[in-house]
């Protein structure tokens with residue numbers, strides 16, 4: 001007997017078997033209920049990391065379980081293949097992004113196959129294939145036609161290092177989400193998707209996603225950021241133009257003594273033009289463009305501003321008030337303009353004191369009198385209205401609606417809703433992405449590329465620029481085109497590419513019909529498979545990919561292409577994989593092999609002999625040198641032990657702390673089951689498993705073991721079905737294995753042997769989604785036919801879950817005819833069924849018609865059958 005499980009020979013053997021038998025190829029089968037499980041597709045960086053392994057293992061176990069439960073499962077895999085790392089790597093390694101990307105895809109695909117993940121590889125897609133992005137270009141044109149996409153010149157987030165624009169969602173605390181450089185503001189012509197059209201709908205449906213973690217929907221709600229208030233119009237002095245502000249405190253309008261515009265506000269330039277202030281304003285705007293421009297970032301800077309040289313008219317007081325531009329106003333909030341009420345807002349108050357602007361209290365606490373000249377701070381609470389003409393004496397809360405109505409009658413205001421969400425800027429000044437399918441003509445302006453000309457292929461024969469940035473504008477053969485409209489020959493192709501988040505916003509629909517040539521997807525296939533039933537991925541995508549995907553489904557729904565709006569019915573955001581760090585005072589972070597344990601159990605740096613500090617357990621990252629390479633695990637332990645450990649170490653939504661002993665423990669368990677199974681095969685070959693009720697077993701040993709096995713099946717099924725808590729499911733199987741080890745196989749009675757075979761067969765089935773190669777092999781060695789994949793998920797007997805048994809007396813026409821024992825928690829329907837099925841009772845009732853069956857549950861449970 002082989003004493004150990006040999007992953008190096010057994011795992012490739014079954015991978016080959018699955019491949020040859022096309023075991024995971026899926027087809028539409030309308031007779032079965034469909035189940036679409038998807039893990040967020042990876043960026044082809046070159047190597048899968050342990051976070052991928054964990055994420056995909058979770059998904060793989062669920063789909064293998066669902067297949068055994070009779071679902072028609074789709075479980076695809078592909079590549080989020082456009083994006084900047086390919087460009088940077090290509091520059092560094094003197095290769096081409098395409099070559100780099102395809103090579104990475106090839107090696108990562110091999111690694112995933114070695115993990116035994118049950119993907120339908122026939123459905124694989126890569127977003128950098130023209131067959132994929134042509135449909136993205138097609139959708140862009142549709143959105144353009146429906147005015148869901150538009151172009152405007154505006155200040156945008158610019159990352160100097162990445163040489164490109166970033167969406168608001170890609171700026172994290174003023175830093176580029178990719179390279180962590182501080183982001184600046186730059187004025188550029190950009191394409192936008194009108195996600196704000198769906199702000200309300202996206203918000204409302206956050207509360208209708210019961211399968212999503214609350215933290216994700218909460219983040220989305222905050223990001224969309226709805227606030228209710230008033231929109232007020234301040235006429236610009238001497239011009240027939242208004243400055244529009246959004247305020248949640250319309251009751252303070254009489255106290256608005258100046259106006260502040262964001263430096264990025266389009267009026268800043270035009271208002272100051274030609275005035276004495278023009279130069280000052282220009283240099284101020286330039287200075288602010290290098291500051292951090294977010295709510296958090298603002299706190300770092302002194303609040304400052306400059307007068308634009310213009311005035312506007314307060315619609316309530318009719319007074320002329322100065323218009324400033326100030327660094328604490330963001331375009332992101334409201335309209336990018338603020339009516340400044342220094343008496344009621346501390347920031348405005350400080351600003352007014354600094355620049356000697358008037359402070360007029362308009363709301364004061366009851367029984368107090370405020371004086372703008374001597375006030376030391378703003379009063380921001382509710383109170384009584386003062387200095388506000390006919391409204392004096394009102395409660396400020398009542399005044400909100402009253403004053404808004406009053407201004408509305410004058411055409412100067414209205415109640416409104418404001419969102420924090422901004423339109424999604426999708427132009428990127430990068431090369432490795434989907435070309436935006438428009439042409440700029442000197443006569444016709446923006447001209448969409450005719451549909452027949454799609455795809456606009458990304459030129460592959462290019463030399464990348466040393467400093468980054470896109471080479472596309474330098475390629476005459478790409479940029480110079482004839483205008484499709486007027487045929488002018490000096491039209492120019494748009495040289496920007498789309499944000500790669502556009503590709504990931506709809507890829508899950510493409511998987512439904514990945515080779516479809518007549519559109520983004522085959523409507524019939526999407527109707528059958530979509531939406532995704534279970535999505536798995538990181539919480540870091542909460543306001544990026546997950547929000548964009550929800551938006552895209554609304555776009556497609558609006559275009560009549562799909563009949564749903566939510567892409568992911570259930571979402572699991574898995575925890576991170578963490579490990580301790582090791583640092584040397586001299587050499588910084590160390591790899592584990594650079595730290596040596598000495599006799600006192602302390603670690604020393606192998607290079608300088610300094611004491612090594614063992615740091616916190618944190619997310620694995622290359623820079624912290626606390627990573628575990630899945631390839632090494634595969635070599636040492638194989639896929640199944642790695643899979644088992646990832647699931648056993650923590651429930652999926654929690655962080656997993658890496659621990660070498662834990663991997664060893666998983667390895668021991670696998671081998672324990674291996675030896676047990678082979679021992680049983682040897683000693684009990686040919687014995688059929690017991691499948692009856694526990695109560696029919698004569699020995700208490702057999703009965704206890706049988707009940708334990710049934711309980712284990714129930715526990716594992718519930719843990720997977722209800723919460724994906726594989727860790728507790730595995731613990732339950734481990735307990736059952738321990739119970740089996742306690743039995744002496746040689747002296748076991750026949751009845752007990754049958755129970756042992758039942759236990760073993762079910763252990764193999766229960767573990768098969770988790771350690772699939774291992775279980776296939778044991779299934780074969782137990783003399784079973786075919787693949788374990790064709791087996792159904794084990795079922796437990798309701799009547800054999802508990803040792804608490806009750807005696808039930810069964811009467812036929814008032815005469816005692818049988819006594820049966822059953823689980824104490826059996827319900828009446830089950831008792832009746834069991835009583836009628838009893839052999840002795842059958843003799844009496846055989847061919848007679850039953851008039852009545854009564855179950856009486858008193859001290860003695862009684863079944864009375866009347867025939």
Ligand SMILES: [Zn+2]
Nearest residue numbers: 159162176179
């Ligand atoms: Zn960057």
Ligand SMILES: [Zn+2]
Nearest residue numbers: 441444483486
């Ligand atoms: Zn033209």
Ligand SMILES: [Zn+2]
Nearest residue numbers: 584587605608
């Ligand atoms: Zn050192």
